[in-house]
Amino acid sequence: METVAIKGTLTATHIDAFRQIVGEQYVLLDEESLNNYGHDETEHLLFPPEVVLRPRTAEEISAVMKICNKDRIPVTPRGAGTGLSGGALPNLGGVLISTDRMNSIVHIDERNLQVITEPGVITEVLQNAVKEKGLFYPPDPSSRGSCFIGGNIAENSGGPKAVKYGVVKDYVLNLELVLPTGEIIWTGANVLKNSTGYNLTQLVVGSEGTLGIVTKIVLKLIPLPKYDLLMLVPFQSLEKAGEAVSAIFRAGFTPSALELVEIDALKIVSKFVDSAVVPVTDDTAAHLIIEVDGNHLDTLMVEMEAISTLLTEYEAGEVYFADDAQQKAELWKLRRRTAEAVKVDGYTVEEDTVVPRAELPGLIRGVKALGIEYGFKAVCYGHAGDGNLHIRIKKEGVANSADDPQLIAGIKALFALVHKLGGTISGEHGIGLIQKNYIDIVFNETQLQLMRGIKKTFDPNNILNAGKIFDL
Secondary structure, eight states: OOOOOOOOOOOOOHHHHHHHOOOOGGOOOOOHHHHHHTOOOSSTOOOSEEOOOOOOOOHHHHHHHHHHHHHTTTTEEEESSSSSSSSSSOTTTEEEEEOOOOOEEEEEEEETTTTOOTTTTTTTHHHHHHHHTTTEOOOOOOOTTTTTHHHHHTTOOOTTTTTHHOGGGGTTTEEEEEEETOOOOEEEOOSSOOOSSHHHHHHHSSSTTTSSSEEEEEEOOOOOOOOEEEEEEEEHHHHHHHHHHHHHHHHTOSSSSEEEHHHHHHHHHEEEEEEOOOOOTOOOOOEEEEEEESSHHHHHHHHHHHHHHHGGGTTBBOOEESSSSHHHHHHHHHHHHHHHHHHTTTTTTTEEEEEEEGHHHHHHHHHHHHHHHTTHHHHHHHEEGGGGEEEEEEEETTTTTSHHHHHHHHHHHHHHHHTTTTOOBSHHHHSSTSSSGGGTOOOOHHHHHHHHHHHOOOOHTTBBBBBBSOOO
């Protein structure tokens, strides 16, 4: 059974051809560049490619792919390199195609509430551009200030706003895609409803760059809400914080964001960014960050007061309301930089679990118990409103999740717990390279064979991001 791409030999003739296609200055062969493009934010892993190409157009990528497909040279597509599952790591060497020069917002269509963008646009740049026109693109991963919209497509990213507004797939209408064989296609149409054949657009979203390279993206937009309110709620019990999450929705409220950060993570990130905006006391186990938004300020204030009252039933402490934009920004900075801070502190392994939100207490309780059983420390934070809990793990002397048999066993036990609770092993980070050995916990062989068949149809020679998600 073929498990990886049939690795062709990259020759001087190939390099010369690439230079003619993308321009000599955009063919990188020096060791520093290869190492820079050989890692992302996944643990401490490095897989340098043999060459880095920085094309500008779909046609250039198409020409490169035709050569690589003919000679069976592995190709890894890459955005900003902010991924956490190894999806953009060139683990087979070969060619790395960076989309960083494909960074134009092509057109903001205010009449139809749509935007056409290239994949190398930074997510926050896109959000700010449409915001200037009173429009809103809600998906906002924590790395939105550096990640590319193309990478968000590859991973079907979410972020805090997903709890109310949905994830990337809910906004993608159409994609220009370069296939592994070099053909250029559009996957759908620039319309809100489409029941015309198989939905190739949604198949590509979340496929982690294994089916094609996205070169243009058509996104749906919505009007920008006029107001938002934010509050911070401390809890003496991590489990009570988890219980409160489900209670908020059962009571009929739908926050625009509902984030959980346990106290150990909060202490680390507060020190990391030198912030004292959040009170940290010995009797606090976790905080919920709760945001509501809309067009009527009075309604939002009533809603926040009602949520605050509800949370007293779950042993919540004194509620802190952000008074102005600066305080809101400070709170969100703490949340968005949590992953970076805890990684620097030694929590190098991140698991991106998701369960039905009512099962969060069971997941949190289980994580702590597994840490004791398998000899690791864990901190929990993430998008509690949709059950997506990021679990950062520290095990002394272990930098990568595949380096320690006991840690591997612990992760398997964690994913088995997640599956038992009705969840799955990735909510928004993808499977990539480091989680693929656990995928059989949630998929049986019939399901995996269907996925392998789709991969073979798109990529008959298995050259594009081979070895990610599963082996063929």
